[in-house]
Amino acid sequence: MASSLTLSGVTAGYGAVHVLEDVSIAVPAGATVALLGTNGNGKSTLMKCVMGLVRPSAGSIVAEIDGVRHELVGRSTEAIVALGIGFVPExxxxxxKLTVTENLMLGAFRAAARPEIARNLDFCFETFPRLRERAGQLAGSMSGGEQQMVALARALMSAPRILLIDEPSVGLAPVLVRRTIDKIRELKDSRQLTVLMAEQNFTQAIRIADQGYVIVHGRIAFEGASAEALNNNELIRKFYLGM
Amino acid sequence: MRGWTFLLLAVLVAGAVYAAAAAVNNGYVFFAGYVVLQYVVLATAWNLLGGYTGYVNFGVAGFFALAAYGTVAIEKLAPLPLPAVILAGGAISGLLGLGMGYLTLRLRGVFFSIATLAMAVVAQTFVVNWNFVGGSAGAFVIRPQFTAWFHIDYIHYLFLLMLVLCVIVLATARLIERSRLGDGFAAIRDDELAAEAAGVPTLRLKLIATALSGAFMGMAGAPLPYYVTYLDPPSAFSLSYAVNTIAMPLIGGTAAWPGPLIGALLLATLQQLVTVTISSAVNLLIVGLMLVGFIIIAPRGIIGWFGIGEGKLRRRKRR
Incomplete structure (x- = not known):
């Protein structure tokens, strides 16, 4: 059974600074939803709210996992990960200073993930054969693209149902961005994930997104129910495509 | 090496150390050796928090001395056998560690360190104003000449207890390094936000680290009144405990248990030698010079020369 995520009326900030203002987003079961916006508009803050790293001052965040509804606001991050929500941070x-294998093992820290460690590790190494070759290497000494693989694999080690990915393209060469995005789609299909992905790279994100939200100054400025709707939107043409 | 083999080996080494000290048949060896062993416990305990999770605790003297004053209080109220007093000291400082963790672990880096330093000052102020344990005038504790049961010289007995503590704390440190707990600690040290995002219960692990580290420091401090026989706040809460205890793992290496052990043996022995040959006033100078020297020639400590720690030990265990 698939899992979904719903944010309604989320307001959050740091001290006196409001970053998110009454944000509502729905990530339907089995969908890939792109959260689009340039730097400083609140994409990462929204991700952190879902993960319990930032506490919203208002609103609710509900994850429905295998038919059970869980309110996420007020839960600790490890409890949210334990529910089955994986996070690839920006x-x-x-x-x-830990090896690739050790990085992956730490992704399976939650109790429910431990019995599956061997299988999940195998799966990660099958998905990213490069990581098997580099299993004993220190993660900090790898290239950007390889590090992104480790980050994705680490999130998969907790066997998540919902995966949050914050800016997978940051610091990667264009060809690697394309590859990473393809990999996310592949993983989503093979593991039947529900994906919420924050991304600045509109053209890449839209390739795999079923739906998208454009966030501007902490508010949802546009909601696109399909890739075409996003492609043809005025706002996006103006901000991203320079048309 | 399996855990039990290690423990057995450690007990054998400890037995050999005791036999060697007894063979010299000179009371001073026990007096000086006690201090060295005390620093092995302190340095290893400090490293549980400072080395494994990366939280630098400057409040060593607070944990150490509060347990020592706990001993004074117990002695006045209802004298207990020394091992029980040591456990009580561990409980006192473990609770202090837990409380400090709750209050300060939302602080990171240098802010955490300053808070721990302040904690030691608060503890000292508390003791200075606590007349029951002597207040600022200090407290006298009478050291029996021999133990009640086996008629062992009391200094030998203190030495032996500290040796047992060394074995326990080293075995604990080694166990943590090889457990999920140690993996979690390493994750916190490397990148705390990432650890949290990966589902590592960071707050819980940090509280475990502060409580364990504090408890072992307390256990090291609990027998102190019987060793010095006169305990006063300025010397019990001396900053030199913190300076020495932090310098030892840095010199030996913080990544694995042999680091604090080697650092403590080296530095504390040197200090004891200098105390009798030149003056104890040189002790802090030695720490400073050695720290500067080792940061230049061995940035990862002495164990770094041999490639111990930094993933290598850990990798070996998994294959």
């Missing part, structure tokens, strides 16, 4: 955030 800039990858690996453990640079």
């Amino acid at each position: 800039g990858r955030r690996l453990f640079p």
Whole structure:
């Protein structure tokens, strides 16, 4: 059974600074939803709200996992991960002085993921054969593209149902961005994930997104129910495509 | 090496150390050796938090001395056998560690360190104003000449207890390194936000680290009143405990348990030698010079020369 994520009326900020203002987003079961917007519009903050790293001052965030509804606001991050929500943070955030294998093992820290460690590790190594070759290498010494693979694989080690990916394209060469995005689609299909992906790279994100939201100054400025709707939107033409 | 083999080996080494000290048949060896062993416990305990999770605790003297004053209080209220007193000291400082964790672990880096330093000052102020344990005038504790049961010289007994503590704390440190707990600690040290995002319960692990680290420091401090026989706040809460305890793992290496052990043996022995040959006033100078020297020639500590730690030990265990 698939899983979905719904944010309604989320308001959040840091101290006196409001970053998100009454944001509502629906990520339907089995869909890939792109959260589009340039720097500083609140994409990462929204991701952190879902993960319990930033506490919203208003609104609710509900994850429906295998038919059970869970309110996420007020839960600790490890409890949210334990529900089955995986997170690939912006800039990858690996453990640079630990090996690739150790990085992956830490992704399976939650109790429910432990019995499946061997199978999930195999799956990760099958998906990213490069990581098997580099299993004993320190994560900090790898290239950007390889690090992004480790970050994705680490999130998969917790066997998530919903995957949040914050800016997978950051710091990668265009060809690697394309490859990473393809990989996300492949993973989504093979593991039947529900994906929420924040991305600046509109043209790449839209290739795999079923739906999209454009976020401007902490508000949802446009909601596109399909890739075409996004492609033909005025706002996007203006901000992203320079038309 | 399996855990039990290690423990057995450690006990054998400890037995050999005791036999060697007894063979010299000179009371001073026990007096000086006690201090060295005390620093092995302190340095290893500090490293559980400072080395494994990367949280630098400057409040060593607070944990150490509060447990020592706990001993003074217990002695006045209802004298207990020393091993029980040591456990009580561990409980006191473990709770202090837990409380400090709750209050300060939302702080990171240098802010956490400053808070721990302040904690030690608060603890000292508390003791200075606590007349029951002597207040600022200090407290005298009478050290029996021999133990009640086996008629062992009391200094030998203190030395032996500290040796047992060394074995326990080293075995604990080694166990943590090889467990999921140690993996979690390493994740916190490397990137705390990433650890959280990966589902590592960071707050819980940090509380475990502060409580364990504090408890072992307390256990190291609990027998102190019997060793010095006169305990006063300025010397019990001396900053030199913190400076020495932090310098030792840095010199030996923080990545694995042999680091603090080697650092403590080296530095504390040197300090004891200098105390009798030149003056104890040189002790802090030695720490400073050695720290500067080792940061230049061995940035990852002595164990770094041998490639111990930094993933290598850990990798070996998994294959």
